[in-house]
Amino acid sequence: MRHEVLKKCVLLVFFVLASQFARAELDASAQAEITQLLDFVGHSPCGFLRNGKRYPASEARAHLQSKVDYLLNKNMVKNAEDFIELAGSKSSLSGKPYEVSCADGKQTSKSWLQAELERIRNGYHAKP
Incomplete structure (x- = not known):
């Protein structure tokens, strides 16, 4: 029984480490832009409407962060x-x-996010 538990733990650690190596690596510029967009969402006074429900900025940011993390692990995000x-x-x-x-x-x-990305790229941020 202990041997099986140990075996499962070793496999779990292996898969976690392997998934980290498979993760897409963004260049510094893309990572910075995405972080700025996430921060823009997280500090916004605007409500975020998702599937008919309104979410505060902090929850919207956390949701988008989890989505982008998933997509990065699938090598699906290369830029903002x-x-x-x-x-x-x-x-x-x-x-x-x-x-x-x-x-x-x-x-x-x-x-909304595309307009903020344009402001980021032009060197300034507008208030949401």
């Missing part, structure tokens, strides 16, 4: 555009677009 398209724009379960509700109205999270 991939992050926006694959993690930040719609529900993986329902396919429904995410929206943000700010003081000036609602918009898709995709257009």
Whole structure:
């Protein structure tokens, strides 16, 4: 019995380590942009609408972080555009677009994040 438990633990450690080596490595610029976008979401006063429910900024950021981590482990994210398209724009379960509700109205999270990415690349950030 102990031998089987030990064997399973060794296999689990092996698979965890192997998945880390398989993870896509982003260049520093892409990683910085994605982190800035995640921070933008996390500090936003806007509500994040996902599958008909409103989430506060901190929960929205945590959700998007978990999605991007998963996608990185699958080698599916190479840049900030991939992050926006694959993690930040719609529900993986329902396919429904995410929206943000700010003081000036609602918009898709995709257009909101793309506008912020453009501001990042131009060297400044706007308030959400």
